[in-house]
Amino acid sequence: MTVASTPHRLGVSARLAWLRGRAAAVLSLLRRPLTSYYLLIGCSMLLLALGLLMVLSASSVESFEATGSSFTLFQKQAIWAAVGLPAMAIAAQLPPRTYRLCVYPLAVVAVTGLALTLVPGMGVTVNGATRWLDLGFVQVQPSEVAKLALALWGADLLTRKQKAGMLTEWRHLLMPLLPGVGILVLLVMLGSDLGTAMVLFTIFLALLWVVGAPGRLFTGMVGLIGVLVSILIVVEPYRLKRLTTFLDPFADPLQSGYQGVQGIYAVATGGLFGVGLGASREKWSYLPHAETDFIFAIIGEELGLVGTLVVLALFGLLGYAGIRVAMRVKDPFMRLAAVGVTAWLVVQALVNIGAVIGLVPITGIPLPLVSYGGSALLPTLVALGMLLSFAKREPGARRALSARGPGPVGRALGWLGFRRR
Helix, strand or coil, rough: CCHCHHHHHHHHHHHHHHHHHHHHHHHHHHCCCHHHHHHHHHHHHHHHHHHHHHHHHHHCCCCCCCCCCCCCHHHHHHHHHHHHHHHHHHHCCHHHHHHHCCCCHHHHHHHHHHHHHHHCCEEEEECCCEEEEEECCEEECHHHHHHHHHHHHHHHHHHHHHHCCCCCHHHHHHHHHHHHHHHHHHHHHCCCCCCHHHHHHHHHHHHHHHCCCCCCCHHHHHHHHHHHHHHHHCCCCHHHHHHHHHHHHHHCCCCCCCCHHHHHHHHHCCCCCCCCCCCCHHHHHHCCCCCEEEEEHHHHCCCCCCCHHHHHHHHHHHHHHHHHHHHHHCCCHHHHHHHHHHHHHHHHHHHHHHCCCCCCCCCCCCCCCCCCCHHHHHHHHHHHHHHHHHCCCCCCCCHHHCCCCCHHHHHHHHHCCCCCC
C-alpha cells in the first residue's frame, strides 16, 4: 500500500480531498440505474433471514411448551417464506399493466375478507381484536391484503384522474378515494384493529401528497382523523387506557402496562451487543407475543443496540430504495403505487418499533418481514416484488441488467426467479 493511499498519513487538505473522493464514489454508486433494484433485494432478504432467525429464537420456549417441539412456529414461518419468495419473484416479472388489472379483484377480496371476519363462526378473536378469518385449513388476516389493495386502487384511481386533468379540484382528490378508505377503516375498526387503520390512513395521505394535494386538505384530514379517534374512544373506553398507558407503563406494570414494561426490560437488558442469540430471558413467558408484535424487543435483548440499529438501517435503506423508485420512474401509476407501498412498510415498522420502546401506543401491528405471521409476510413480499418490477423500469435499468453477466449472486437470484430482461 502506498503512502498516498492511507488517509492517516496525509495532511489535513489531502485528507479532506480523500474524504471528498470517497463521498463522490458513494454518490456515484447511488446514481447507478440498478441501485434501487439491489437495495430492495438485499434489504428484503436480510430482514427476512433475520426474521426467520428471531422467530425461531423468540418462539422456541412457548412452542416447546405447547407442542413438544421448539421449531413449530419457525417451521410454519419458513413454509410461508418458501411460498412468499416465489410469489415475490413472479411479482418482480409482472409489468405495471398487470397490477392495474388486479386492482379491483384485489379490492373485492380485501373488502369481502374483512366483512367475513365480522361473521360469527368465521372471524377469530384474539385479545379483544377480531383480525383473523378462519378458512378451516388456515387462518388469514384480510387487513394485510387491504393495505396492498388500497395502495394499488388509490394509485390507479388517481392516475386515471390525473390523465383526465381532474385533480385541480379538491373533490376529485377525495372522491371516491376517501369513501373507499372509510369503508376499509370502518371494517378494520369493527374488528378493533387500530394499528391497521393507522397504516391505511398513512397510505391514503401518502397518495394525496404525491399528487400535490394542498396543505389545507391535509389539515382537514388530520382533523377528521382526530374526530374519528375521539368517537372510537367514546364508544370503547378501553382504547383511551391503551393510548395513555404508553406514557407511563410503570404506573400499572402488572396489568395494562405489563407488555410495555417487559418490552422495555428486554431492550434495556441487551446493552450494546446483547445477551447472545437464543439467550433471551423475556421469551420464557415473561413477554407476551414475543415472536409477533414485540419481536423487536427480543432483537434488542439478544443482539443489543447494534442489532436494533442494523434493523433500523435496513428499513431506512428499504424506504430510500422505494422513494428512489418513485422519483425515477416515468409512469404515474408506478410512482403512486411505489410511494403507497413504501409508506405502508416504513410507517408500520416505525409504529411497531415505537411501541416496543415506549414512544407510541401499542397497536398490535407486526414488524414487516421480521414478525411471525404468514398472512402478513406474503402480501409484504408480493408488494416488494412489485417494487422490484418498477425498479427494473427506471431509466437505464433494463440496459444495465442485460449488460451485466450473471456472477454467483446473479445466478443465485436467477435460481430464485429474478431473471434479467
